[in-house]
Amino acid sequence: GQQLNQSPQSMFIQEGEDVSMNCTSSSIFNTWLWYKQDPGEGPVLLIALYKAGELTSNGRLTAQFGITRKDSFLNISASIPSDVGIYFCAGQRGRNRDDKIIFGKGTRLHILP
Amino acid sequence: KAGVTQTPRYLIKTRGQQVTLSCSPISGHRSVSWYQQTPGQGLQFLFEYFSETQRNKGNFPGRFSGRQFSNSRSEMNVSTLELGDSALYLCASSPDPYTANTGELFFGEGSRLTVL
Numbered sequence: 001g002q003q004l005n006q007s008p009q010s011m012f013i014q015e016g017e018d019v020s021m022n023c024t025s026s027s028i029f030n031t032w033l034w035y036k037q038d039p040g041e042g043p044v045l046l047i048a049l050y051k052a053g054e055l056t057s058n059g060r061l062t063a064q065f066g067i068t069r070k071d072s073f074l075n076i077s078a079s080i081p082s083d084v085g086i087y088f089c090a091g092q093r094g095r096n097r098d099d100k101i102i103f104g105k106g107t108r109l110h111i112l113p
Numbered sequence: 114k115a116g117v118t119q120t121p122r123y124l125i126k127t128r129g130q131q132v133t134l135s136c137s138p139i140s141g142h143r144s145v146s147w148y149q150q151t152p153g154q155g156l157q158f159l160f161e162y163f164s165e166t167q168r169n170k171g172n173f174p175g176r177f178s179g180r181q182f183s184n185s186r187s188e189m190n191v192s193t194l195e196l197g198d199s200a201l202y203l204c205a206s207s208p209d210p211y212t213a214n215t216g217e218l219f220f221g222e223g224s225r226l227t228v229l
Binding site: 035040043090100102103106 | 117146148153154155156157158161169171203205216217218220221222223
């Protein structure tokens with residue numbers, strides 16, 4: 001079945017550092033999405049990417065849709081304590097009624113005091 | 114605008130029992146998806162409903178079932194519970210998938226099920 005490989009599984013960083021995480025697949029996806037889940041909450045959409053090569057920013061977050069359509073990257077600049085949480089990549093192969101959205105296993109971000 | 118509401122938030126069951134979880138989507142949203150979240154496997158897709166019809170289904174056994182009502186509210190049921198069913202069950206709604214298939218899902222806070 002379709003799988004998204006997300007790495008790293010967890011990260012421990014100092015406040016102020018930049019963060020990079022990525023997601024890869026053996027299949028082509030036409031939509032890539034990045035979600036964040038705060039403790040005790042459901043995931044919330046951060047960035048959606050719809051075109052190969054697309055680079056999109058949302059504040060300190062920047063995500064890219066890989067040119068091969070098989071990967072995506074999320075960068076967080078100058079991390080702050082509220083960035084703590086689990087970041088999920090998600091992909092959708094097509095945009096028709098049969099294309100479910102599948103998720104990676106998540107990257108858990110910890111910020112050291 | 115009220116968000117996605119899931120009930121109950123927490124529940125404890127024993128092996129062999131069955132459980133029903135409820136989800137009320139955002140007003141106007143007609144698509145409801147269910148995901149199982151466990152620490153080792155992340156978010157696993159269970160099924161999606163639109164206009165009271167199951168549109169898509171993940172790779173879960175038949176013990177997992179769901180339905181959607183005419184007001185778009187959805188329920189999922191797990192019968193003959195197993196220890197491995199302990200998880201956070203997340204419901205997500207989205208607008209009409211035929212006209213707004215942007216991939217944006219609006220999640221509820223989840224129902225945390227513990228099976229003893």
